[in-house]
Amino acid sequence: LGIPFSDPVADGIIIQKANLRALSSGITLKKCFEMLSIIRNRYPILPIGLLTYANIIFNKGVEKFYIECSHISIDSVLIADLPIEESKYFYKISISQNINPVFICPPDANENLIREIALSSKGYIYLLSRSGVTGINKYKEKSLKSVIKQLKKYNSAPIIQGFGISNELQIKKSLLSGASGVICGSVIIKVIEHDLSNLEKMFLNLINLVKILKNATK
Numbered sequence: 001l002g003i004p005f006s007d008p009v010a011d012g013i014i015i016q017k018a019n020l021r022a023l024s025s026g027i028t029l030k031k032c033f034e035m036l037s038i039i040r041n042r043y044p045i046l047p048i049g050l051l052t053y054a055n056i057i058f059n060k061g062v063e064k065f066y067i068e069c070s071h072i073s074i075d076s077v078l079i080a081d082l083p084i085e086e087s088k089y090f091y092k093i094s095i096s097q098n099i100n101p102v103f104i105c106p107p108d109a110n111e112n113l114i115r116e117i118a119l120s121s122k123g124y125i126y127l128l129s130r131s132g133v134t135g136i137n138k139y140k141e142k143s144l145k146s147v148i149k150q151l152k153k154y155n156s157a158p159i160i161q162g163f164g165i166s167n168e169l170q171i172k173k174s175l176l177s178g179a180s181g182v183i184c185g186s187v188i189i190k191v192i193e194h195d196l197s198n199l200e201k202m203f204l205n206l207i208n209l210v211k212i213l214k215n216a217t218k
Contacts, residue, residue: 003052010080049076066097076100076123118154129163148178168216
């Protein structure tokens with residue numbers, strides 16, 4: 001689940017617009033935590049991972065942010081604009097609150113970076129399909145088998161591939177390369193954007209899309 005932010009530098013236009021819609025409707029971090037609490041109470045064993053940006057956490061106060069996440073039993077936090085080299089303070093507090101710190105692995109990571117990510121990322125690793133930002137635009141197909149193999153060499157957490165994955169073929173290729181799962185954000189948010197004025201149609205189209213994407217993993 002993403003926390004809306006005014007400058008989502010890792011995201012493409014679809015998710016950028018979703019952030020702006022949320023902020024213009026009056027969403028705040030406090031309201032996000034209130035919603036998360038409702039979700040957690042309704043689904044006590046559902047894994048919940050957050051994707052956010054460092055500025056949001058700094059503004060709240062790093063310790064306060066993770067303590068509140070802990071109170072709601074958030075499972076993991078991924079900070080999209082935080083390089084692993086600058087993550088020690090966040091990492092220490094995250095671990096102290098029993099929250100999995102998640103790191104992004106770029107497709108061109110060298111051996112040292114792969115090792116550091118594999119040993120530090122808990123819960124899962126977010127493996128990028130390509131460089132750039134999120135989106136459903138076509139990306140140049142590149143085998144990630146070597147990167148996945150190197151991550152697993154260090155007994156890494158499950159590897160989840162994202163960025164540009166929006167159809168069944170891409171999902172199947174990702175899993176065949178050794179990934180444990182995929183992230184399909186922009187293609188889902190695009191449905192929400194398209195049907196904002198018709199909630200019944202939106203939910204129906206979301207259900208149908210998610211079923212198609214999920215079936216591709218079987």
